[in-house]
Amino acid sequence: MNPTIKDVAKYANVSIATVSRIVNGLPGYSEDTKKKVQEAIEALGYQPNAIARGLINKRTQTIGVLFPEVSGMLSSEVLEGVENAAHDGGFSVIVCNTTSSGKRTVKYLRLLQEKRVDGIIFASEDVKEEYYKIFQEMKVPVLLVSTASSNYDLPFVRVNDFEGAFQATEHLIKKGHKQIGMIGGSKNDPIAGVPRMKGFKEALQKYSLAFSVAHITTNEGYRFQNGKESLPVLLKQLPNMTALFAASDEMAIGAMSAAHQLGIKVPEELSIIGYDNLKIAEMCYPALTTVSQPLKDMGQTAGEILVKLIKGEEKEAKSRYMPFTIVERQSVCDLRDK
Amino acid sequence: MNPTIKDVAKYANVSIATVSRIVNGLPGYSEDTKKKVQEAIEALGYQPNAIARGLINKRTQTIGVLFPEVSGMLSSEVLEGVENAAHDGGFSVIVCNTTSSGKRTVKYLRLLQEKRVDGIIFASEDVKEEYYKIFQEMKVPVLLVSTASSNYDLPFVRVNDFEGAFQATEHLIKKGHKQIGMIGGSKNDPIAGVPRMKGFKEALQKYSLAFSVAHITTNEGYRFQNGKESLPVLLKQLPNMTALFAASDEMAIGAMSAAHQLGIKVPEELSIIGYDNLKIAEMCYPALTTVSQPLKDMGQTAGEILVKLIKGEEKEAKSRYMPFTIVERQSVCDLRDK
């Protein structure tokens, strides 16, 4: 139905090889025939078939991106960056929503394998053995973004979670807070869970502030609801807390919401610092002070590296720690002023 | 490098046709050979090549989705629904971020054409003639989601914006508000702009409340910042306003933020109702009362219809108005109680 290279060749009275050369900008034809062929292409509305191309070139110009949830604000910002870099490099991106399910992840990886994607970006989850095996089978570059792999040597793009948490806590300390709690993630989460709690703990210790298990609540997830439910618990464990560090913006905002309901004023009576710098961080009231992960940039960088790897412009992928910053808004007050 | 159907055939001592039949579940072989072939597949780790398949079947099992911005919360929820439906139907989705640019949109459409996607979902923007032409060239089903086409007859999945705005306004009226303002979108936006303002206006008129141009501010976009900047303007135009309807949640929350800063209590002194029911609507404080668009459902429904269209299970695509609801939270107060 769509015109093929044969139709163009016939129309222009040349061979398909010549058409192919012209379309691909290879040498080997006169200006005259070039014009003839271009006219034929124009007249017929010819579009090269990327499928046929892919079959012979063994390149689909497509990458796959796996997220635990595509509508999460974290994912969607990363995705935007990835898509942007991919597009600039001449690649399309197939999104996959693993819903954090191992089965679904494997199914998607198999699918991407069948579709012969040229590379993979894997976001926000730990790499299981099962996944790693498929990565190896596929023989395509893989890049981790906003996550790392404890067991396998895979290149990643992310921020240093320990440092981020450390500095967030330090920020509170420098504002004069001494009783600081944390709404943490999961103890079993080697990415966003453990390092952030460790950063929190070591910051307190560095400044010789008290630390005990009572200073942290752990949670299954990093959602609004987790934060909302955590605040009362933390408040019971640590009644004279003046500030808290939440391991995610969503949780920070959840805590803020709970504080509102309990009649606790933020930041006057309770300072809150979050982690991520999602778009909502500046939309809530008071606007949230938080550790900014350059999510879009991380996606973009990961995309760029992947593209280079695919094109062979780079041989070995180096992991990248992205810089984070503390963006100060209105949810933390300075105790020293008083 | 990857084993092909030939390798499997050789390994199992059969022809490639037989392998193909077995892989595709077609009839024409004995149980014995089936077992032999399956063992060969297992042993070699054979995965059919979707590219080669696509070439001959003229089906890529892939759809393209175009968004004006992929990291928008609206888009990301729709995307999740689309991806879900696509995956269930055996399709992959390629995301395209048009950034509302005509050029980029055309470029993406051409790309999707080259990649021979089986269908397209077009979100959140008006369909220009240029786009429509490509749709026709491509001869694949197209579905609009969260938008409609004024000039072309394309099936859509969306909510009735006029009705949504009308009922949102009515909700405020029924709570006893009489001085109601609106933070609107663009006068040139035939989708989310005009109908919502019209719904607002007609609701006021139905209840014989005053209406003038001073009751509405218009904006370029639908973002937080637009809402934040609009509130003071609207307040000047309508000093004794007790409630306002914002044409998007982001703007509503922007207005709420501005109100906080101005020392205006929400909802005691100013009630706010939004539009969209994004995830942030329940995260802000006070939680936002809003018109809920079932975004994920809309994406899902659009995806399902598209898949059916592609599979030929349905011939003619019918447009669908999705039901909206008003979800009451804490940002609107009842004046009649007082």
Next chain:
DNA sequence: GCGTTTTACGTAAACGTTTACGTCTTTCTT
């Protein structure tokens, strides 16, 4: 002006599948 290099093409194989068609064997049918 003759041999040599370069240019401008065309031919055909290859990529990895699906599938129409043909052939041979087996199983019914009566």
Next chain:
DNA sequence: AAGAAAGACGTAAACGTTTACGTAAAACGC
């Protein structure tokens, strides 16, 4: 038991490209 029908395969063409190789003509060198 003979012929027909069904079953179990194999052969080869097709899908739309790219590209190695071949060839004829043009350009060049001296």
